[in-house]
Amino acid sequence: MVMMDVPTRVVYSRPEALDPRVTHYCPGCTHGISHRLVAEVLEEMGEVENTIGVASVGCSVFAYNYFNIDFVEAAHGRAPAMATGIKRVLPDRMVFTYQGDGDLASIGMGEIVGAASRGELLTVVFINNANYGMTGGQMAPTTLPGQVTTSSPTGRDVKRQGYPIQTAELLSTLDGAAYVVRRSLHNTREVRRAKKALRTAFEVQKHRLGFSLVELLSTCPTNWGMSPVEARDWVEERMLTYYPLGDYKVSPAVAELNL
Numbered sequence: 001m002v003m004m005d006v007p008t009r010v011v012y013s014r015p016e017a018l019d020p021r022v023t024h025y026c027p028g029c030t031h032g033i034s035h036r037l038v039a040e041v042l043e044e045m046g047e048v049e050n051t052i053g054v055a056s057v058g059c060s061v062f063a064y065n066y067f068n069i070d071f072v073e074a075a076h077g078r079a080p081a082m083a084t085g086i087k088r089v090l091p092d093r094m095v096f097t098y099q100g101d102g103d104l105a106s107i108g109m110g111e112i113v114g115a116a117s118r119g120e121l122l123t124v125v126f127i128n129n130a131n132y133g134m135t136g137g138q139m140a141p142t143t144l145p146g147q148v149t150t151s152s153p154t155g156r157d158v159k160r161q162g163y164p165i166q167t168a169e170l171l172s173t174l175d176g177a178a179y180v181v182r183r184s185l186h187n188t189r190e191v192r193r194a195k196k197a198l199r200t201a202f203e204v205q206k207h208r209l210g211f212s213l214v215e216l217l218s219t220c221p222t223n224w225g226m227s228p229v230e231a232r233d234w235v236e237e238r239m240l241t242y243y244p245l246g247d248y249k250v251s252p253a254v255a256e257l258n259l
Contacts, residue, residue: 007016016254017048019066028221028228030185031059034098035066037195038125041202042069043093051094054083054123058100060127077108080115094205096123098226102132105165106143112171116211119176122212123201125165129220130239136232137223141165143240149223152222164242168215178210180249184217186235190245200259209253217243 008116014020017039024054024147031102042048053065055078060096064071079097087095104126115122131149138151142164146155149246156164172180179201183194194216202213219231226234 007188008023009074014210017043017068019068021065021066023058024062026222028219028231029059029133030216031063033061033185033191034125034127034194034216034218037191037198038096038098039067041195042164044199045094045202045206047094047202049205050092051096052086052150053098054079054086054092056096056097056099056103058103058132059257060098060100060103061134063098077103077106077111079103079120080111080120080124084115084120084162086195087121091121092200093107094123095121096125096202096205097126098125100133101128101133101142101167102138102140103128105167109141109165112167112213113174116174116177116180116213117173119178119210121205121208122211123205124211125198125201126215127166128222128239128243129218129219130164130173131220133220133221133223137220142167142243146236150169164236166243168243168248169215171213177213177249178251179204179212179254180215181213181247182215182217182243182245184240184245186219186232193245195241195244198257200254200257203257203259204254207253207257210251217245230246 032211051069053071056074064143083097130142139149168182184190201214204212221231
């Protein structure tokens with residue numbers, strides 16, 4: 001058999017904005033996907049050396065181990081406040097927070113509402129996996145009605161514990177918010193749409209148009225007690241019904257960017 005020289009081309013390589021180490025995240029967790037998307041967007045925009053990330057407490061806190069960019073750690077829920085200070089002192093830097101739902105939508109709800117209402121020039125990457133992932137899978141503000149967690153073993157009872165907080169819908173009502181959308185990471189199509197939304201969110205900050213947030217529905221197979229495939233399906237079958245994907249706030253100025 002004669003072997004022919006077949007031309008090859010690289011179709012994907014790890015972004016230089018990501019450290020080559022293996023992440024600690026559980027199998028099937030989509031934190032790694034969101035890291036890759038953020039890194040790709042910052043590289044494509046030429047903003048890697050100009051970016052400062054702020055991570056708060058939760059699984060998200062380890063993000064600074066995996067990005068080759070400047071990163072700081074904030075107290076639980078306080079990433080928007082720290083990011084606000086950084087952006088006001090260094091207005092030419094690209095500043096973003098990377099936060100989970102237990103962090104942003106619970107102890108940090110006051111911080112994120114304040115930042116959005118003031119129109120702070122920040123980009124927020126909000127990972128929603130419907131539980132407190134780092135501390136053992138307890139019920140979070142985003143836990144679905146009836147969802148079983150370690151602190152709601154019979155399922156979330158909305159009569160006793162209230163309804164889940166729909167963060168994107170809530171923040172979209174604030175005048176300072178310029179771009180607020182919800183995407184998901186459970187399949188290839190949605191991952192591509194998530195990347196486009198992240199690019200828009202960072203462009204909003206670059207053009208000084210206001211506050212931007214991209215909520216990303218994410219899996220947590222370990223705490224959900226599921227396989228990675230089952231967790232992906234659960235996002236599509238259960239989470240999307242309560243957290244519909246879509247653009248919840250796109251200001252006229254953002255729409256004019258035509259991204």
